[in-house]
Amino acid sequence: MITVVAMSVLAQGVLLPEDLAKQVDPKRMRAVVEKLASWHDRNTNNPGLTEAANWMAEQYRQIPGLQVEIMKYTLPKMARVSEEKEVVQVIAVLPGETDRRILVSGHIDTINMVERGLGGHAPGANDDASGASVALELARVLSQKKWKNTLVFCAVSGEEQGLYGSKALADRAVRENWKIDAMLNNDIVGSSGNKNGQKDDKHIRVFSTDPAVPLARGEAPTRVQESRELARLIEFVNRKAVSGFGVKLVFRADRFGRGGDHTPFWQAGYSSVRFTEANEEYSRQHTPDDLPEFVDWKYLGNVARMNLIAMANLADADAPPTNVRVDRTQGHDIKITWTAKPGARYTVYWRDTTSPVWQDSVRVGEASSYEAKKMSKDDLVFAVGAVGGIPVEAK
Numbered sequence: 001m002i003t004v005v006a007m008s009v010l011a012q013g014v015l016l017p018e019d020l021a022k023q024v025d026p027k028r029m030r031a032v033v034e035k036l037a038s039w040h041d042r043n044t045n046n047p048g049l050t051e052a053a054n055w056m057a058e059q060y061r062q063i064p065g066l067q068v069e070i071m072k073y074t075l076p077k078m079a080r081v082s083e084e085k086e087v088v089q090v091i092a093v094l095p096g097e098t099d100r101r102i103l104v105s106g107h108i109d110t111i112n113m114v115e116r117g118l119g120g121h122a123p124g125a126n127d128d129a130s131g132a133s134v135a136l137e138l139a140r141v142l143s144q145k146k147w148k149n150t151l152v153f154c155a156v157s158g159e160e161q162g163l164y165g166s167k168a169l170a171d172r173a174v175r176e177n178w179k180i181d182a183m184l185n186n187d188i189v190g191s192s193g194n195k196n197g198q199k200d201d202k203h204i205r206v207f208s209t210d211p212a213v214p215l216a217r218g219e220a221p222t223r224v225q226e227s228r229e230l231a232r233l234i235e236f237v238n239r240k241a242v243s244g245f246g247v248k249l250v251f252r253a254d255r256f257g258r259g260g261d262h263t264p265f266w267q268a269g270y271s272s273v274r275f276t277e278a279n280e281e282y283s284r285q286h287t288p289d290d291l292p293e294f295v296d297w298k299y300l301g302n303v304a305r306m307n308l309i310a311m312a313n314l315a316d317a318d319a320p321p322t323n324v325r326v327d328r329t330q331g332h333d334i335k336i337t338w339t340a341k342p343g344a345r346y347t348v349y350w351r352d353t354t355s356p357v358w359q360d361s362v363r364v365g366e367a368s369s370y371e372a373k374k375m376s377k378d379d380l381v382f383a384v385g386a387v388g389g390i391p392v393e394a395k
């Protein structure tokens with residue numbers, strides 16, 4: 001089947017879950033952050049972590065439809081961990097029609113790096129009760145609807161010791177052959193300004209690694225991670241959806257010298273990105289000053305809405321198309337073809353070769369090809385995605 005669509009027809013091709021986005025409640029998120037910050041610390045080595053994990057599990061259990069698990073894994077002996085020990089984190093699953101999974105995560109553990117030993121006050125309101133509250137808020141809102149794909153909400157631990165909780169989860173995903181389309185890591189997402197006088201309450205940064213970055217241990221990938229394409233999709237659906245709040249793409253795996261819970265996932269071949277506020281205040285990370293009073297609740301609510309719009313699109317998306325090709329014959333027009341799944345609907349995207357973001361799209365329904373007049377395949381990059389799903393670049 002061939003579909004000819006004029007260039008001027010610009011359908012959105014995006015799910016705009018405004019009814020759900022309106023239900024994101026910054027007051028409810030504030031209560032979560034304040035509760036988590038009320039523990040003296042949530043160091044993975046200390047009892048506070050287990051108590052906080054149990055409290056988070058209880059919050060998830062109150063949401064109808066979720067399967068809540070306290071996942072155990074082993075924290076190895078290392079500096080500041082006197083002996084190998086079993087620790088916990090929380091995983092809550094909202095089953096969908098398919099076993100393809102979308103993950104959203106924040107870490108509940110904290111650390112104090114300014115005092116020696118493990119006894120320092122570490123409230124971790126922004127790093128990372130803010131991210132944990134985003135995942136919980138998404139569970140509360142998104143669980144009201146049935147979705148095509150399975151949604152997984154995570155409150156992981158062991159992050160501050162070296163990403164141990166997310167590594168245990170990514171290893172388990174590989175072992176159990178989880179089909180993960182996307183993993184969204186929220187870490188330090190609650191403050192819109194810093195002591196340096198920089199303020200930006202209109203953007204969240206999205207860090208994504210290049211697909212060309214080799215996977216862990218130089219192994220051949222068994223899955224194709226397209227973290228960059230996931231980041232572009234998140235930017236695109238949010239540009240169409242939220243007015244006054246946007247996504248700033250950063251084409252780096254993370255900030256200099258830093259890592260996050262998305263890292264073990266992209267290293268295992270899953271598409272994953274990190275969300276972090278635009279202007280961090282480093283003196284309020286890993287110190288007793290990481291307090292709720294420095295969290296901007298309105299900003300945190302907008303971050304949750306941005307996550308929700310991305311997750312809702314991914315949650316109802318069909319599997320990505322395969323064999324996405326651009327017809328290489330010389331000419332003034334373009335033709336894109338792909339292998340379509342019966343019943344699936346697709347969106348075609350394009351951008352200038354120098355543009356970091358998709359500039360336009362057209363929804364083409366159940367087509368398996370797209371033709372347009374007077375578009376140059378030499379000057380543009382094309383991609384095709386299932387509606388709401390990660391686009392696949394036409395080669």
Ligand SMILES: [Zn+2]
Binds near residue numbers: 107127159187188
């Ligand atoms: Zn963190």
